[in-house]
Amino acid sequence: MSKFKKKKGGDLPAISTASxxxxxxxLLFFFMVATVMRDSTLMxxxxxxxxxxxxxxxxxxxxxxxxxxxxxxxxxxKYGSEARIQLNDKFAIVExxxxxxxxERASKRQxxxxxxxxxxxxxxxxxxxxxxxxxxxxxKVNALxxxxxxxxxxxxxxxx
Amino acid sequence: MAKRSVPVVNAxxxxxxxxxxxxxxxxxxxxxxxxxxxxxxxxxxxxxxxxIIKERxxxxxxxxxNNQLLVEEELKDISDVRTLAIEFLDNGGGAGEDSCDYCQxxxxxxxxxxxxxxxxxxxxxxxxxxxxxxxxQNELVAAYNELRNRxxxxxxxxxxxxxxxxxxxxxxxRTSSDEKEKLKPQLNIVKSMYPQKLSEAEPNxx
Numbered sequence: 439m440s441k442f443k444k445k446k447g448g449d450l451p452a453i454s455t456a457s458x459x460x461x462x463x464x465l466l467f468f469f470m471v472a473t474v475m476r477d478s479t480l481m482x483x484x485x486x487x488x489x490x491x492x493x494x495x496x497x498x499x500x501x502x503x504x505x506x507x508x509x510x511x512x513x514x515x516k517y518g519s520e521a522r523i524q525l526n527d528k529f530a531i532v533e534x535x536x537x538x539x540x541x542e543r544a545s546k547r548q549x550x551x552x553x554x555x556x557x558x559x560x561x562x563x564x565x566x567x568x569x570x571x572x573x574x575x576x577x578k579v580n581a582l583x584x585x586x587x588x589x590x591x592x593x594x595x596x597x598x
Numbered sequence: 599m600a601k602r603s604v605p606v607v608n609a610x611x612x613x614x615x616x617x618x619x620x621x622x623x624x625x626x627x628x629x630x631x632x633x634x635x636x637x638x639x640x641x642x643x644x645x646x647x648x649x650i651i652k653e654r655x656x657x658x659x660x661x662x663x664n665n666q667l668l669v670e671e672e673l674k675d676i677s678d679v680r681t682l683a684i685e686f687l688d689n690g691g692g693a694g695e696d697s698c699d700y701c702q703x704x705x706x707x708x709x710x711x712x713x714x715x716x717x718x719x720x721x722x723x724x725x726x727x728x729x730x731x732x733x734x735q736n737e738l739v740a741a742y743n744e745l746r747n748r749x750x751x752x753x754x755x756x757x758x759x760x761x762x763x764x765x766x767x768x769x770x771x772r773t774s775s776d777e778k779e780k781l782k783p784q785l786n787i788v789k790s791m792y793p794q795k796l797s798e799a800e801p802n803x804x
Contacts, residue, residue: 458612459609459615462613466623487732495634497771563729569731580641584636585636588635593676
Protein backbone atom coordinates (compact mmCIF):
# COMPACT_ATOMS: atom_id res chain seq x y z
CA MET A 439 0.00 0.00 0.00
CA SER A 440 1.55 3.15 -1.12
CA LYS A 441 1.00 6.58 0.22
CA PHE A 442 0.64 7.95 -3.24
CA LYS A 443 -2.40 6.05 -4.17
CA LYS A 444 -4.18 7.33 -7.15
CA LYS A 445 -7.54 8.69 -6.29
CA LYS A 446 -10.31 6.79 -7.71
CA GLY A 447 -13.03 8.56 -9.57
CA GLY A 448 -11.82 11.66 -11.35
CA ASP A 449 -14.51 14.15 -10.35
CA LEU A 450 -13.09 17.58 -10.07
CA PRO A 451 -13.78 19.34 -6.84
CA ALA A 452 -16.22 22.18 -7.43
CA ILE A 453 -14.48 25.55 -7.55
CA SER A 454 -15.78 27.68 -4.80
CA THR A 455 -17.47 30.79 -6.13
CA ALA A 456 -17.87 32.25 -2.68
CA SER A 457 -15.19 34.86 -3.34
CA UNK A 458 -16.68 35.96 -6.62
CA UNK A 459 -18.87 38.62 -5.00
CA UNK A 460 -15.81 40.01 -3.28
CA UNK A 461 -13.97 40.33 -6.57
CA UNK A 462 -16.93 42.02 -8.19
CA UNK A 463 -17.37 44.34 -5.23
CA UNK A 464 -13.73 45.24 -5.49
CA LEU A 465 -14.29 46.20 -9.14
CA LEU A 466 -17.40 48.09 -8.19
CA PHE A 467 -15.61 50.13 -5.56
CA PHE A 468 -12.77 50.81 -7.95
CA PHE A 469 -15.15 52.29 -10.49
CA MET A 470 -17.05 54.22 -7.86
CA VAL A 471 -13.87 55.79 -6.57
CA ALA A 472 -12.10 56.27 -9.89
CA THR A 473 -14.85 58.03 -11.77
CA VAL A 474 -14.38 61.62 -10.79
CA MET A 475 -17.57 63.54 -11.19
CA ARG A 476 -16.10 67.02 -11.13
CA ASP A 477 -12.68 68.30 -10.25
CA SER A 478 -13.63 71.33 -8.28
CA THR A 479 -16.80 72.52 -6.69
CA LEU A 480 -18.33 75.37 -8.57
CA MET A 481 -18.71 78.57 -6.65
CA UNK A 482 -20.06 80.55 -9.59
CA UNK A 483 -23.18 80.23 -11.64
CA UNK A 484 -22.15 78.41 -14.76
CA UNK A 485 -24.81 78.13 -17.39
CA UNK A 486 -22.71 77.92 -20.52
CA UNK A 487 -23.83 79.57 -23.75
CA UNK A 488 -24.88 77.38 -26.66
CA UNK A 489 -22.97 76.82 -29.88
CA UNK A 490 -23.09 74.20 -32.59
CA UNK A 491 -19.76 74.57 -34.41
CA UNK A 492 -17.91 72.94 -31.55
CA UNK A 493 -14.87 70.77 -31.31
CA UNK A 494 -14.39 68.17 -28.63
CA UNK A 495 -11.95 68.81 -25.86
CA UNK A 496 -10.33 65.42 -25.48
CA UNK A 497 -7.28 64.60 -23.44
CA UNK A 498 -8.13 66.04 -20.07
CA UNK A 499 -4.52 66.03 -18.97
CA UNK A 500 -3.68 68.92 -21.26
CA UNK A 501 -6.53 71.21 -20.30
CA UNK A 502 -6.74 73.76 -17.53
CA UNK A 503 -10.00 75.30 -16.53
CA UNK A 504 -10.88 78.86 -15.69
CA UNK A 505 -14.40 79.49 -14.45
CA UNK A 506 -16.13 82.82 -14.38
CA UNK A 507 -19.58 84.07 -13.59
CA UNK A 508 -21.69 85.53 -10.84
CA UNK A 509 -21.10 83.95 -7.42
CA UNK A 510 -23.72 81.33 -6.70
CA UNK A 511 -26.41 82.13 -4.15
CA UNK A 512 -24.45 80.63 -1.23
CA UNK A 513 -21.61 83.07 -1.75
CA UNK A 514 -23.69 85.99 -2.89
CA UNK A 515 -23.85 87.80 0.46
CA LYS A 516 -20.13 87.42 1.03
CA TYR A 517 -18.80 88.19 -2.42
CA GLY A 518 -21.56 90.27 -3.95
CA SER A 519 -23.24 89.73 -7.27
CA GLU A 520 -20.55 91.03 -9.58
CA ALA A 521 -19.12 88.38 -11.93
CA ARG A 522 -15.89 86.86 -10.66
CA ILE A 523 -13.22 84.40 -11.69
CA GLN A 524 -12.81 81.04 -10.01
CA LEU A 525 -9.49 79.28 -10.13
CA ASN A 526 -9.34 75.82 -8.57
CA ASP A 527 -11.48 76.15 -5.47
CA LYS A 528 -11.38 79.81 -4.71
CA PHE A 529 -12.32 83.16 -6.13
CA ALA A 530 -9.57 85.11 -7.77
CA ILE A 531 -8.90 88.48 -9.29
CA VAL A 532 -7.83 89.00 -12.88
CA GLU A 533 -4.16 89.52 -12.00
CA UNK A 534 -3.96 86.03 -10.47
CA UNK A 535 -4.81 84.30 -13.75
CA UNK A 536 -1.26 84.55 -15.07
CA UNK A 537 0.26 83.01 -11.95
CA UNK A 538 -2.36 80.27 -12.01
CA UNK A 539 -1.56 79.38 -15.61
CA UNK A 540 2.15 79.28 -14.90
CA UNK A 541 1.61 77.07 -11.85
CA GLU A 542 -0.65 74.74 -13.81
CA ARG A 543 1.83 74.59 -16.64
CA ALA A 544 4.66 73.75 -14.26
CA SER A 545 2.65 70.92 -12.76
CA LYS A 546 2.19 69.18 -16.12
CA ARG A 547 4.59 66.82 -17.77
CA GLN A 548 7.38 68.38 -19.79
CA UNK A 549 6.13 67.25 -23.18
CA UNK A 550 2.64 68.59 -22.52
CA UNK A 551 3.69 72.03 -21.40
CA UNK A 552 3.59 73.49 -24.87
CA UNK A 553 0.31 72.00 -25.98
CA UNK A 554 -1.89 73.07 -23.10
CA UNK A 555 -5.32 74.47 -23.80
CA UNK A 556 -7.11 76.84 -21.47
CA UNK A 557 -10.81 76.09 -21.27
CA UNK A 558 -12.84 79.15 -20.41
CA UNK A 559 -16.02 78.08 -18.70
CA UNK A 560 -17.80 81.36 -18.54
CA UNK A 561 -21.39 81.95 -17.63
CA UNK A 562 -23.51 83.26 -20.47
CA UNK A 563 -24.63 86.33 -18.55
CA UNK A 564 -21.10 87.58 -17.96
CA UNK A 565 -20.00 90.79 -19.60
CA UNK A 566 -17.26 90.65 -22.21
CA UNK A 567 -15.08 93.04 -20.18
CA UNK A 568 -14.13 90.30 -17.75
CA UNK A 569 -13.53 87.78 -20.53
CA UNK A 570 -11.32 90.25 -22.38
CA UNK A 571 -9.31 90.85 -19.22
CA UNK A 572 -8.78 87.10 -18.81
CA UNK A 573 -7.74 86.81 -22.44
CA UNK A 574 -5.31 89.66 -22.02
CA UNK A 575 -3.76 87.93 -18.99
CA UNK A 576 -3.46 84.71 -20.95
CA UNK A 577 -1.68 86.51 -23.75
CA LYS A 578 0.80 87.90 -21.26
CA VAL A 579 1.82 84.40 -20.13
CA ASN A 580 1.74 83.09 -23.67
CA ALA A 581 -1.12 80.66 -23.10
CA LEU A 582 -2.61 81.24 -26.51
CA UNK A 583 -4.70 78.17 -27.13
CA UNK A 584 -8.10 78.71 -25.65
CA UNK A 585 -11.42 76.99 -25.82
CA UNK A 586 -14.68 78.72 -25.08
CA UNK A 587 -16.49 75.83 -23.51
CA UNK A 588 -20.11 75.73 -24.56
CA UNK A 589 -22.99 73.40 -24.48
CA UNK A 590 -24.24 72.07 -27.76
CA UNK A 591 -27.26 73.86 -29.12
CA UNK A 592 -28.51 76.43 -31.58
CA UNK A 593 -27.06 79.92 -31.25
CA UNK A 594 -30.59 81.31 -31.09
CA UNK A 595 -30.79 80.03 -27.52
CA UNK A 596 -28.32 82.76 -26.60
CA UNK A 597 -30.55 85.55 -27.81
CA UNK A 598 -33.37 86.58 -25.58
CA MET B 599 -34.34 20.54 23.82
CA ALA B 600 -34.42 20.03 20.14
CA LYS B 601 -31.52 21.66 18.45
CA ARG B 602 -32.69 23.59 15.43
CA SER B 603 -30.35 23.82 12.51
CA VAL B 604 -30.07 27.34 11.17
CA PRO B 605 -30.83 27.25 7.47
CA VAL B 606 -27.88 28.34 5.35
CA VAL B 607 -28.63 31.37 3.25
CA ASN B 608 -27.62 30.74 -0.28
CA ALA B 609 -25.02 33.28 -1.28
CA UNK B 610 -24.84 32.17 -4.86
CA UNK B 611 -26.85 35.10 -6.13
CA UNK B 612 -24.67 37.64 -4.35
CA UNK B 613 -22.40 37.83 -7.37
CA UNK B 614 -25.34 38.60 -9.61
CA UNK B 615 -26.46 41.43 -7.39
CA UNK B 616 -22.96 42.86 -7.33
CA UNK B 617 -22.70 42.56 -11.10
CA UNK B 618 -25.97 44.37 -11.46
CA UNK B 619 -24.64 47.24 -9.36
CA UNK B 620 -21.37 47.24 -11.26
CA UNK B 621 -23.10 47.43 -14.61
CA UNK B 622 -25.37 50.17 -13.33
CA UNK B 623 -22.39 52.30 -12.33
CA UNK B 624 -20.54 51.53 -15.54
CA UNK B 625 -23.48 52.67 -17.61
CA UNK B 626 -24.50 55.74 -15.64
CA UNK B 627 -21.12 57.35 -15.08
CA UNK B 628 -20.44 59.11 -18.32
CA UNK B 629 -16.97 60.47 -18.44
CA UNK B 630 -17.97 63.87 -19.67
CA UNK B 631 -16.02 65.39 -22.50
CA UNK B 632 -16.34 69.11 -22.81
CA UNK B 633 -16.72 70.75 -26.15
CA UNK B 634 -16.45 74.29 -27.30
CA UNK B 635 -15.08 76.74 -29.79
CA UNK B 636 -11.32 76.54 -30.15
CA UNK B 637 -9.59 79.83 -30.68
CA UNK B 638 -6.06 81.03 -30.77
CA UNK B 639 -5.05 84.32 -29.22
CA UNK B 640 -2.53 86.54 -30.94
CA UNK B 641 0.83 86.75 -29.15
CA UNK B 642 1.74 90.06 -27.58
CA UNK B 643 4.33 91.64 -29.76
CA UNK B 644 4.95 95.08 -31.02
CA UNK B 645 4.00 95.26 -34.65
CA UNK B 646 6.52 97.70 -36.04
CA UNK B 647 5.27 97.88 -39.56
CA UNK B 648 1.63 96.87 -39.79
CA UNK B 649 0.76 95.59 -43.24
CA ILE B 650 -1.55 97.70 -45.29
CA ILE B 651 -4.87 96.00 -45.84
CA LYS B 652 -7.41 97.22 -48.29
CA GLU B 653 -10.70 98.29 -46.85
CA ARG B 654 -12.62 95.92 -49.09
CA UNK B 655 -10.75 92.94 -47.67
CA UNK B 656 -11.99 93.59 -44.17
CA UNK B 657 -15.38 92.49 -42.95
CA UNK B 658 -16.20 94.34 -39.78
CA UNK B 659 -18.56 93.03 -37.15
CA UNK B 660 -19.20 95.26 -34.17
CA UNK B 661 -21.30 94.28 -31.18
CA UNK B 662 -22.29 97.16 -28.96
CA UNK B 663 -23.20 97.21 -25.28
CA ASN B 664 -26.87 96.64 -26.03
CA ASN B 665 -25.93 93.48 -27.92
CA GLN B 666 -26.83 95.01 -31.27
CA LEU B 667 -24.85 94.03 -34.33
CA LEU B 668 -23.26 96.31 -36.85
CA VAL B 669 -22.07 94.37 -39.88
CA GLU B 670 -20.18 96.39 -42.49
CA GLU B 671 -21.62 99.62 -41.05
CA GLU B 672 -25.19 98.38 -41.19
CA LEU B 673 -27.44 97.27 -38.38
CA LYS B 674 -28.13 93.56 -38.90
CA ASP B 675 -29.70 90.64 -37.14
CA ILE B 676 -27.52 87.77 -35.99
CA SER B 677 -29.33 85.38 -38.31
CA ASP B 678 -27.86 87.29 -41.29
CA VAL B 679 -24.26 87.09 -40.13
CA ARG B 680 -23.54 83.65 -41.53
CA THR B 681 -24.78 84.39 -45.06
CA LEU B 682 -23.10 87.79 -45.12
CA ALA B 683 -19.80 86.30 -43.98
CA ILE B 684 -20.00 83.54 -46.59
CA GLU B 685 -20.78 86.09 -49.28
CA PHE B 686 -17.78 88.14 -48.22
CA LEU B 687 -15.32 85.24 -47.94
CA ASP B 688 -16.41 83.54 -51.13
CA ASN B 689 -16.59 86.73 -53.18
CA GLY B 690 -13.33 86.30 -55.11
CA GLY B 691 -13.41 89.74 -56.69
CA GLY B 692 -9.67 89.92 -57.33
CA ALA B 693 -8.12 89.90 -60.76
CA GLY B 694 -4.80 88.60 -62.03
CA GLU B 695 -2.78 86.86 -59.34
CA ASP B 696 -5.36 87.76 -56.72
CA SER B 697 -8.09 85.87 -58.54
CA CYS B 698 -9.72 82.88 -56.91
CA ASP B 699 -10.65 79.99 -59.18
CA TYR B 700 -12.65 78.00 -56.62
CA CYS B 701 -14.77 80.84 -55.31
CA GLN B 702 -18.42 80.80 -56.23
CA UNK B 703 -19.28 84.29 -55.09
CA UNK B 704 -20.55 87.30 -56.98
CA UNK B 705 -17.08 88.69 -57.84
CA UNK B 706 -18.17 92.02 -56.49
CA UNK B 707 -15.24 94.44 -56.91
CA UNK B 708 -16.10 96.26 -53.68
CA UNK B 709 -15.85 93.08 -51.58
CA UNK B 710 -12.92 90.77 -50.81
CA UNK B 711 -10.29 89.82 -53.41
CA UNK B 712 -9.90 86.21 -52.36
CA UNK B 713 -10.38 84.12 -49.21
CA UNK B 714 -6.70 84.26 -48.35
CA UNK B 715 -6.82 88.04 -48.09
CA UNK B 716 -10.24 88.28 -46.52
CA UNK B 717 -10.13 89.21 -42.86
CA UNK B 718 -13.03 89.25 -40.49
CA UNK B 719 -12.65 91.84 -37.79
CA UNK B 720 -14.72 91.40 -34.66
CA UNK B 721 -15.05 94.16 -32.16
CA UNK B 722 -17.07 94.13 -29.02
CA UNK B 723 -17.81 96.38 -26.12
CA UNK B 724 -16.92 95.65 -22.50
CA UNK B 725 -20.60 95.56 -21.73
CA UNK B 726 -21.43 93.05 -24.46
CA UNK B 727 -22.95 89.90 -23.10
CA UNK B 728 -20.73 86.81 -23.37
CA UNK B 729 -23.44 84.64 -24.86
CA UNK B 730 -24.05 87.08 -27.69
CA UNK B 731 -20.33 87.15 -28.35
CA UNK B 732 -20.31 83.34 -28.48
CA UNK B 733 -23.29 83.37 -30.83
CA UNK B 734 -21.44 85.72 -33.20
CA GLN B 735 -18.25 83.65 -32.98
CA ASN B 736 -20.31 80.55 -33.66
CA GLU B 737 -21.84 82.06 -36.78
CA LEU B 738 -18.48 83.20 -38.10
CA VAL B 739 -16.94 79.78 -37.52
CA ALA B 740 -20.02 78.29 -39.17
CA ALA B 741 -19.39 80.42 -42.25
CA TYR B 742 -15.84 79.11 -42.52
CA ASN B 743 -16.98 75.56 -41.89
CA GLU B 744 -19.66 75.75 -44.54
CA LEU B 745 -17.19 76.89 -47.19
CA ARG B 746 -14.59 74.36 -46.09
CA ASN B 747 -17.17 71.59 -46.20
CA ARG B 748 -18.07 72.53 -49.75
CA UNK B 749 -14.46 72.49 -50.93
CA UNK B 750 -13.62 69.31 -49.02
CA UNK B 751 -16.52 67.49 -50.64
CA UNK B 752 -15.53 68.82 -54.05
CA UNK B 753 -11.91 67.72 -53.68
CA UNK B 754 -12.60 64.42 -51.95
CA UNK B 755 -15.92 63.22 -53.29
CA UNK B 756 -15.20 59.60 -52.37
CA UNK B 757 -14.43 60.22 -48.70
CA UNK B 758 -18.07 60.36 -47.64
CA UNK B 759 -17.20 62.95 -45.01
CA UNK B 760 -17.31 66.70 -44.99
CA UNK B 761 -14.57 68.88 -43.58
CA UNK B 762 -15.95 69.02 -40.05
CA UNK B 763 -16.40 65.27 -39.86
CA UNK B 764 -12.94 64.68 -41.27
CA UNK B 765 -11.46 67.12 -38.81
CA UNK B 766 -13.21 65.42 -35.91
CA UNK B 767 -11.95 62.11 -37.15
CA UNK B 768 -8.45 63.49 -37.32
CA UNK B 769 -8.71 64.77 -33.75
CA UNK B 770 -10.15 61.52 -32.44
CA UNK B 771 -7.44 59.61 -30.54
CA ARG B 772 -8.94 56.30 -31.67
CA THR B 773 -8.24 56.97 -35.33
CA SER B 774 -5.28 55.00 -36.61
CA SER B 775 -2.12 56.86 -37.48
CA ASP B 776 -2.29 55.63 -41.10
CA GLU B 777 -5.63 57.32 -41.55
CA LYS B 778 -4.40 60.46 -39.83
CA GLU B 779 -1.49 60.63 -42.25
CA LYS B 780 -3.94 60.42 -45.10
CA LEU B 781 -6.35 62.99 -43.70
CA LYS B 782 -3.76 65.58 -42.76
CA PRO B 783 -2.82 66.84 -46.25
CA GLN B 784 -6.45 66.81 -47.37
CA LEU B 785 -7.44 68.93 -44.39
CA ASN B 786 -4.52 71.28 -44.81
CA ILE B 787 -5.35 71.98 -48.45
CA VAL B 788 -8.88 73.01 -47.54
CA LYS B 789 -7.65 75.01 -44.55
CA SER B 790 -5.29 76.97 -46.77
CA MET B 791 -8.06 77.62 -49.28
CA TYR B 792 -10.18 79.25 -46.59
CA PRO B 793 -7.82 80.26 -43.80
CA GLN B 794 -9.54 81.43 -40.64
CA LYS B 795 -8.49 85.02 -40.38
CA LEU B 796 -10.51 86.30 -37.52
CA SER B 797 -9.09 89.34 -35.88
CA GLU B 798 -10.35 90.67 -32.60
CA ALA B 799 -9.90 94.25 -31.61
CA GLU B 800 -9.38 95.28 -28.03
CA PRO B 801 -12.78 96.07 -26.57
CA ASN B 802 -14.05 99.59 -26.17
CA UNK B 803 -13.48 101.19 -22.84
CA UNK B 804 -16.33 103.12 -21.37
